[in-house]
Amino acid sequence: MARKKAAAAAKNSYTAHLIAGATGDLVHRMLGIAAGQFPNATIKIVDHPLVDSEARLQAALAAADGPRSIVIHALPSDESKRRIKRWCVPRSIPEFDATGPLIDFISTCVGQLPENDLSRLHQVDMAYGQRIEAMEFALQHDDGLGLPTLRAAEIVIVGVSRVSKSPTTLYLASRGYKTANVSISPQTGFPPELAKISQKKIVALTTQPKLLQAIRSDRADEMGMEHTDYDDLPAVRREVMEAEAEYRRRGWPVVNVAGSTIEKTAAQIIELLKLPTR
Known part of the structure; x- marks a missing residue:
């Protein structure tokens, strides 16, 4: 039986090699979303970024030369x-060309042929540097760190312990938003630095007390x-009720993370703060 299960798992296991001229971050994200729709198949994504030469292309193809490979x-x-x-x-x-259909479609719409200029890929991918900077900022402002420079944040997430502040912060940072998070507790209260931040930047996270208690107990x-x-x-x-009362008093929008994914919570935060999509 175990041998049959292992054989079935191997049969449904694939390796998707993503060959990109720039970082391939956006295509990777799209591929991850698509792969998630096939729960009975295991699809491992292997990135081959910055393929801007014959040698790099050859190396990427050589790596993809194996059983149950897919090339995107x-x-x-x-x-x-x-x-x-x-x-x-x-x-x-x-093999699938992830850019060809879209480029052909836009070409038809605007009545122009594409230039196929690799340098333009890097211009578009300048957002990559912004995401790296945002990630560094998030690490420097996690769980109440970096309070003196909190004003530099685009998003400040506030909440009691274990309401997914850090994972949400890192996800938003990966999208390019400079995000900080501040933990509050009955012992420490609310840091005074929060009063100096524009309310338009702050969102509070909360959850169901019973769920939070279970998470903390397991921890x-x-x-x-x-x-x-x-x-x-x-x-x-009592801690959750008092925190929520203070959020309302300060006029902060509140997102309940119970039963929500990190991506959904982040999308709600972006919408509540009326931030441009990145």
Whole structure:
């Protein structure tokens, strides 16, 4: 039985090689969304970014030469696209041009032929540097760090312990938003620096007290910690209610993360703060 399960798992396991002229970050994200729609198939994504030379293309193709491989490419050069097809077809490796259909569509709409200029890919991908800067900012402003420079944030997430502040912060940073998060508790209260920040930047996260208590209790068990008011249900319920009352008093929008994904929470924050989509 175990052998049959292993064989079935191997049969439904694929490696998608993403060959991109720039970072390929956007195509990677789109591929991840698409792959998630096939729960009975395991699709591992292998990135081959910055393929801007013959040698790099050859190396990427060599890496893709294996069983159950899929090649997805986002390259501007028509010759590179043809080379990939000529390489994949005799090996029976499926290939898909992630940029071709869109470029052809836009070309038809605007009545112009594309220039296939690799340097323009890097111009578009300048947002990559912005995302790196945002990630560095998030790490420097996680869980109440960097309070003196909190004003530089585009988004400030506030909440009690274990309401997914850090994961949401890092996800927003990966999208290019300079995000900080500040933890509050009955012991520490609200840092005075929050009063100096524009309300248009602040969002509070909350959740169901029973769910939060379970998360904290599991965390305490994992860490070998003694159980205290931190994961006592009546105390947690009181902490959440008092925090939510203070959020309302300060006029901060509140997002309930119970049953929500990080991506959905981030989308709600972007919408509430009326930020441009990145």
